[in-house]
Amino acid sequence: MSSPTAPRASTSGLRVDAERNRQRIVAAAREAFAESGLDVPMEDIARRAGVGVGTLYRRYPTRADLVAAAFEVKMRAYADAARQALADPDPWHGFCVYVEKICSMQAGDRGFTTVLTMTFPTAKQFEASRDRAFGDFTTLIERAKAAGRLRADFVTEDMPMFLMANAGVLTSIGDAAPEAWRRFVGYLLQACAAQSAQPLPDPPAPRQMYRAMLRATGYQRGARRTGAAAVTGHGGDQSGPADAGEQAPQTFLAG
Amino acid sequence: MSSPTAPRASTSGLRVDAERNRQRIVAAAREAFAESGLDVPMEDIARRAGVGVGTLYRRYPTRADLVAAAFEVKMRAYADAARQALADPDPWHGFCVYVEKICSMQAGDRGFTTVLTMTFPTAKQFEASRDRAFGDFTTLIERAKAAGRLRADFVTEDMPMFLMANAGVLTSIGDAAPEAWRRFVGYLLQACAAQSAQPLPDPPAPRQMYRAMLRATGYQRGARRTGAAAVTGHGGDQSGPADAGEQAPQTFLAG
DNA sequence: AGACAAGTGGACGGGCACTTCCACTTGTAC
């Protein structure tokens, strides 16, 4: 504008070559995350994209930023699945198809498996999808309960719990037995049927779920691999700083 | 014997101070594995035991060796659980108590969670326990099926699959919601009930299960953390050397 | 064509964990 050389570029405000690189990076990240999980070395992604690590870091300073960018589309598809399930005339069928669908999405993408079981307070881009998915899912289970097919004591928190379980199945035998998760989900769905449901132990509190999903958010900064222990520091130390900024107890995938 | 100074020591053939250190190491490893999982730095274990890393490596050259030593007792307890379940006059009750019991053992020990979902071809020490557990478990489910309570299409491979799932639940919300796994197991058990069982997708083949459990055996040598991806190398490359020494397809926890 | 902001890549310093190796200590047998 004012300065003699102000290279305003296309839509994104980036120079066209930079924008092209950015897209390559996101594409590479999608592939790499899907294949190897959220822990792939940044350098692998950069190489795959044909750029230097410097470029990658310039565009996405933290791994979380990149994850958010890479899964934006998939998160929308995730939300869409709930919306579509609502369109099913049979509430119970809709519920089953939905659960299967989401678990299937996990099965096809190592990174997504992880993304679904954690929440990114930072990632504004996910908020809309998450909220929508949460709202629709809530309706979905209410309908299924009303139809008398879904057990009455099913709670929203059960869904992320199932996803965590499915993640366990997938990370353990996903490679060796790519179809095993289907059987597992079959068990889960049958357990969800109202017919002959027996009492269950209490579900985790929404707030607990929220904290759990915050877990791997260590990906935000200097994350240390594993996805399991290492993240929070070292597991022990219950004397920690008690999470000051912990608001939203709405849990699930709604931050 | 023959040499002038042959310090034969107590039972283990080790010098008494060395034997004391060895026990300290195993104890430290048990604690560390339970708290932080199988990935704890060797140095942490050494420090906890009050010895140098060199000593630790001398006694247990590989992580797998140490794991085997640390979990020997627990593996026996694991096998005992099946034996005890068989003593239950009510086959179905025995089955349920058994599943709960094992999942509970997972809940109380991060390392054990992992140990149960992989097999250590090396660890001779586990063989007896594994074989016993496998045999007893097989009987257990046959009894429960015969009693008409356990669904007829339940297969032995389902158990490790459940354990993998439970591992997923535990690693995700084990810290934030230490009791959540109970509800999850509740779902699973109700899904196992013969009453109103619906058809399920095929179970993983025994061989697939075996390969899956071999997975984390990367702990044997230069393992690279994570427990998820990194282990096998990098996920991709299906052109690998196709596992020459793959025998025992008996799966489960029987190598 | 010229000039400059924007963009780039990869070398580099830092950290962590794995293992090995060896000079030093200690227990044991005589």
Add this chain to the structure above:
DNA sequence: GTACAAGTGGAAGTGCCCGTCCACTTGTCT
């Protein structure tokens, strides 16, 4: 008490990955 095998600890070499920094290149505007 002495001698020596057994045992010890931690320094040092290696490898992986992170994230930064900067000299160089490239696109864009005039």
